[in-house]
Amino acid sequence: MPSCIRVxxxxxxxxxxxxxxxxxxxxxxxxxxxxxxEKHLSVFPSEFPSRSGVLLTGIMDVRPVLCxxxxxxxxxxxxxxxxxxxxxxxxxxxxxxxxxxxGRGGVMYxxxxxxxxxxxxxxxxxxxxxxxxxxxxxxxxxxDYKEGVEYRIEPKMRRCEKRRLERPMxxxxxxxxxxxxxxxxxxxxxxxxxxLVSYKxxxxxxxxxxxxxxxxxxxxxxxxxxxxxNVSFMALTGFFNYVSxxxxxxxxxxxPEFCRKMITEEPMRYDEFxxxxxx
Numbered sequence: 001m002p003s004c005i006r007v008x009x010x011x012x013x014x015x016x017x018x019x020x021x022x023x024x025x026x027x028x029x030x031x032x033x034x035x036x037x038e039k040h041l042s043v044f045p046s047e048f049p050s051r052s053g054v055l056l057t058g059i060m061d062v063r064p065v066l067c068x069x070x071x072x073x074x075x076x077x078x079x080x081x082x083x084x085x086x087x088x089x090x091x092x093x094x095x096x097x098x099x100x101x102x103g104r105g106g107v108m109y110x111x112x113x114x115x116x117x118x119x120x121x122x123x124x125x126x127x128x129x130x131x132x133x134x135x136x137x138x139x140x141x142x143x144d145y146k147e148g149v150e151y152r153i154e155p156k157m158r159r160c161e162k163r164r165l166e167r168p169m170x171x172x173x174x175x176x177x178x179x180x181x182x183x184x185x186x187x188x189x190x191x192x193x194x195x196l197v198s199y200k201x202x203x204x205x206x207x208x209x210x211x212x213x214x215x216x217x218x219x220x221x222x223x224x225x226x227x228x229x230n231v232s233f234m235a236l237t238g239f240f241n242y243v244s245x246x247x248x249x250x251x252x253x254x255x256p257e258f259c260r261k262m263i264t265e266e267p268m269r270y271d272e273f274x275x276x277x278x279x
Contacts, residue, residue: 013053077147081179081193083217084172087118090240091219097273099233106132110137113163118171121145124252142253149263151255160259167202173212175197192220202264204228218242228273235273 011269059137095110112127122141130136140153143165150165177195184191193215198207212221225234246252 014109035185071251081195082173082175082177083193083212085116085118085212085217086115087171087218087242088246089218090115090243090246090260091237091239093237093275095235095237095273095275097233097235099231099273101231108132113252114251115246117246117249117253118169121169122253126252143169143256144253151259153256153259155256157255160256160260161264162260162262164263173210177210179208183211191215201226201228224273233273237275 036247090113092111092113099106099108108129108131110127110129112125115124115213117123122145125139125141128136128138138154138156140151140155142151142153144150145168148165150163152161152163155158172211173195174197177197180194180196182191192211193214194209194211196211199205204227206224208222208224210222211220212218220239222237223235228234
């Protein structure tokens with residue numbers, strides 16, 4: 001909401017209102033409103049920094065709606081920066097995580113290929129990780145949002161856990177994300193939008209930043225930190241090798257025969273951390 005409005009009489013039918021700053025949950029910015037007549041009100045994003053304030057011109061009897069318009073426009077302007085990922089794609093990811101558990105530090109590395117299938121409400125991951133003991137572990141994860149279950153699988157060890165999956169599938173940059181800035185890589189070869197994000201999870205809370213490519217909304221990178229249960233962590237993720245569509249769905253979404261049909265009531269806690277694509 002506006003923090004200050006000061007009205008100065010200029011003539012018998014035109015006033016100026018100066019707003020020093022305003023903010024909403026999604027955006028802090030400034031806007032220029034021009035009221036040309038009683039039936040027409042134009043609203044434009046101001047090019048001035050928010051600290052410089054905004055000059056509003058208009059008829060005196062429209063002042064009560066200015067605050068509402070500012071909030072509505074600010075929210076809409078912030079949402080134009082948000083975007084939704086493609087419905088179906090495959091991408092690779094590399095993750096490096098540093099964490100502490102009960103006073104002891106650790107590190108984990110993971111490389112995997114992800115099939116993102118919003119059309120059928122599912123995500124599959126195949127890859128491997130190096131745990132804190134420097135062991136290389138093959139892993140597969142299947143999130144089936146239609147059925148409300150996830151499978152955590154170690155194929156070589158023939159281990160499988162079936163867990164409840166109660167959260168909905170993410171498809172877009174979250175509504176609560178705050179746009180930070182646009183940046184480019186190389187000689188303007190790739191432009192990405194950066195967002196500040198925070199989430200509540202089943203076991204704690206995380207916050208950090210997310211970047212997506214401008215225009216097609218492909219995940220580019222994320223940096224998350226937070227605490228789940230008794231583990232504090234920071235995770236850096238890079239996404240690469242994007243391919244549109246999913247050529248071999250069975251590779252990612254076929255549940256092995258050795259997986260139990262019943263929910264695992266007391267699942268093991270692997271070194272697992274939130275992934276931006278699934279929040």
